[in-house]
Amino acid sequence: EIVLTQSPGTLSLSPGERATLSCRASQSVSNRYLTWYQQTPGQAPRLLIFGASSRATGIPDRFSGSGSGTDFTLTISRLEPEDFAVYYCQLYGSSPSLPITFGQGTRLEIK
Amino acid sequence: EVQLVESGGGLVLPGGSLRLSCAGSEFTLSNYWMTWVRQAPGKGLEWVANIKQDGSEKYYVDSVKGRFTISRDNAKNSLYLQMNSLRAEDTAVYYCANLGMANIGIDYYHYGMDVWGQGTTVTVS
Numbered sequence: 253e254i255v256l257t258q259s260p261g262t263l264s265l266s267p268g269e270r271a272t273l274s275c276r277a278s279q280s281v282s283n284r285y286l287t288w289y290q291q292t293p294g295q296a297p298r299l300l301i302f303g304a305s306s307r308a309t310g311i312p313d314r315f316s317g318s319g320s321g322t323d324f325t326l327t328i329s330r331l332e333p334e335d336f337a338v339y340y341c342q343l344y345g346s347s348p349s350l351p352i353t354f355g356q357g358t359r360l361e362i363k
Numbered sequence: 364e365v366q367l368v369e370s371g372g373g374l375v376l377p378g379g380s381l382r383l384s385c386a387g388s389e390f391t392l393s394n395y396w397m398t399w400v401r402q403a404p405g406k407g408l409e410w411v412a413n414i415k416q417d418g419s420e421k422y423y424v425d426s427v428k429g430r431f432t433i434s435r436d437n438a439k440n441s442l443y444l445q446m447n448s449l450r451a452e453d454t455a456v457y458y459c460a461n462l463g464m465a466n467i468g469i470d471y472y473h474y475g476m477d478v479w480g481q482g483t484t485v486t487v488s
Contacts, residue, residue: 287463287475289408296458296482297400297408302475309477340408344473348396348464349422352410 256355271328275341285344372483385442385459393437396462401455456482
């Protein structure tokens with residue numbers, strides 16, 4: 253089973269700064285299967301990025317995804333107050349019969 | 364507004380059973396593979412189970428195989444999770460969501476879990 257490791261565990265930044273969040277897979281994976289979510293306290297996760305780099309509907313363009321192989325990145329170009337949350341990367345299998353894996357999350361907190 | 368609404372959570376004794384429901388509003392579940400994802404208190408997200416549009420295919424994480432059953436009633440626009448032999452480690456918020464995978468011939472297009480319920484809390488204690 254492929255393991256996703258996110259780093260850092262916690263990232264402390266100020267509004268207006270740039271955030272770079274990492275997601276590393278234990279073996280090479282297809283970009284098609286890598287997804288990012290945002291979760292604020294008490295809320296369900298919100299889809300941000302699918303296919304490693306495609307923004308979901310309604311997601312501001314300050315959010316971008318990149319990467320390939322084993323290393324993927326979520327970048328938030330200029331942090332807004334509402335961006336401080338927990339971010340998860342997620343890996344699909346090639347079909348619904350295969351397990352879905354989530355990273356352990358990165359907490360983005362206000363410095 | 365497109366939404367999913369879960370219900371059925373609660374406090375249950377170890378070894379007990381619970382049935383979670385997920386109803387679609389302005390969202391036609393029958394068009395989608397659906398999934399359950401859970402989140403233990405203070406922890407990350409964990410995939411639990413998937414079900415095909417017609418209910419003919421079901422897949423589970425190893426830790427719930429033989430104990431949990433995912434099902435759906437498309438006429439009622441609803442998804443279910445029957446949980447038996449519950450353990451303390453099943454304590455979590457349970458979310459239903461659109462799986463975010465669509466058939467394209469023999470392949471699949473992955474577009475992310477874009478519709479989620481608000482979650483229902485299950486406590487096994």
